[in-house]
Amino acid sequence: MTEDPQRNFRSVYYEKVGFRGVEEKKSLEILLKDDRLDIEKLCTFSQRFPLPSMYRTLVWKVLLGILPPHHESHTFVMKYRREQYKDVYHALQVIRFISESTPQVEVFLRIYQLESGKLPRNPSFPL
Structure with a gap:
């Protein structure tokens, strides 16, 4: 060699x-x-x-598993993830955890908490 x-x-x-x-x-x-x-x-x-x-x-x-290993699936998965983000963002706005003025870092935190089942109770809605 x-x-x-x-x-x-x-x-x-x-x-x-x-x-x-x-x-x-x-x-x-x-x-x-x-x-x-x-x-x-x-x-x-x-x-x-x-x-x-x-x-x-x-x-x-x-x-990190955000995109699949197949190239032809990347555009479809990213489109799906954008739609998923918009849906979760809207849901957090409806339940008044975030607003238009909420910093993006806190928005991402709330999205993570909602998807992992760890979203705390909203203090503005007492039982």
Whole structure:
């Protein structure tokens, strides 16, 4: 198994100049070209190397389970998630937990609490 001296030289040169991520970016692009993303390989890659900013959002959404590993499902799932967000947001407005002036951080907290069954009683509605 002989190594290509041209490739070795190029890799060493890029590392000396400060472009360490050139080879890693190519390998990430190869991982992302698959029709079904391999979550284990993406997880291993993200633990070993820094993710380029152009792929960071996609990779983390897949790793966290926000998007499925199949590329063709991404647009459908994101559309469904937007509708789900609007429905839950409207429900929280109706039960007066949030308003238009509520900070976005608190909105996300209330959405999480509602979906996980941990939403506290609203003090404005006594029993």
